[in-house]
Amino acid sequence: MNGRLASFRGPSTPTSSPVQRQPTTPKSPARATETTYHRKLRAGLLELRGITETWDDLVLVDGLKAAKSLVDTRTELDNALSLIQDRRPRTRIVGPKLMIMDKRISELDAVIAKLQKQFRRMNTVIDTLEGLVTEAHKNKGWHWVQHEPLWVTWPLNKFVTSLPDILPTYHRELIIHMELVEVLRSHSISFDDSRNAITKWAEQLWIEVSGWEAKWEDVCAAEVDRWEGS
Template sequence: MSSRLASFKGPSTPTSSPVQQRQASSTPSSPARVTESTYHRKLRTLLHELQSITEIWDDLVLIDGLKAAKSLVDLRTELDNTLALVPHRLPRTRIIGPKLAAMDQRISELDTVLIKLRKQFRKINNIVENLDVLVIEAHKNKGWPWVEKEPLWTTWSLEKFASSVPEILIPYHRALDEHITLVNILRNHSASFDASRDAISKWAAQPWLEEHGWDARWEDLCFVEIDRWNR
């Protein structure tokens, strides 16, 4: 994993079109004629698990995290508006204390979201490692030509899947780093409204996943390349 993470410091490189045509001399196998092996089934299972992990990721970001972030900013705005109406000679402790406690609770909720996102990222990395194991097993039992050249269902070989799927680690790692940065901006009680609003906007947009996340890069590809993907 450490060798993969070392590549995250540089800019991501756009990949080629996911579904590539094979040479004219080789006709892709029709899914109707494919006799599935254990490697077909294991690959489909691993990619379905990866799909589920990314769905949980989006729920954490767009439901739990976004709700906590918006509530935090709303609480700060309410406190500022309330204090603006309170005469300076009156004690403000009873006003500020409960609001600060509520804000700290929202920050705690955001920290919990980060913990869960880190867990999902570790699961993504585990899927990648399990794909490597699958390739090694197939190599021993089926031979390297089958692993590298034989289309599993449509055009992609097992080796093509195993060498391409790790690309998904880069955008999700960068998205995780950005969410950590945004939470650190939001946890600062002196953050301006504009800075907080901008942080919430970036939180929801997840720009690193816009072109290279699961939905953008892999869902349609799996539908085309994997028989009975949406069964």
């Protein structure tokens, strides 16, 4: 069809110069005709990206807000008590602040529970994609799974065997955030220790180096057809 269409691109009058065709990039058979394996892999990759985005929202929005409010409330209580000359706690001052602090600790516990859920979802998606490889082996053959590029250069097996590498990163961050909640839970924590805990909470150093954005977003943009429009 490209050859037929090319005839319509030429000049309307004869010319001694040959018609110049525009160069085209040939598409691989896999790119031209997607299979259910292409679609399921893309869906799995998009789900993983969505999980990691939810993770960041939980840590950097919900969790960070609760942690900062907890520390601010403790600081306000310490400042208020320091103004009392006899140094005796006043119920009308301490009670409301303790209620706020307890609520913020409950919010941090809820964030941890949600992060655990996201981590389980990551594992489930990767398990599902590993099952997809097994299915493809049976229906498409070993060579297709191991060597046939899906869209550009990566075969199905390379995608699926590489994905589990992100799990230790998110597991380490989960453990770190669980430990930080325990640090912040103590009402006797110093202001400096609180500030350091909040800084560490927001850093997510493991994810910064080896998380989805660092390791997979560029790969998917280059290797997965229609990724940017997904």
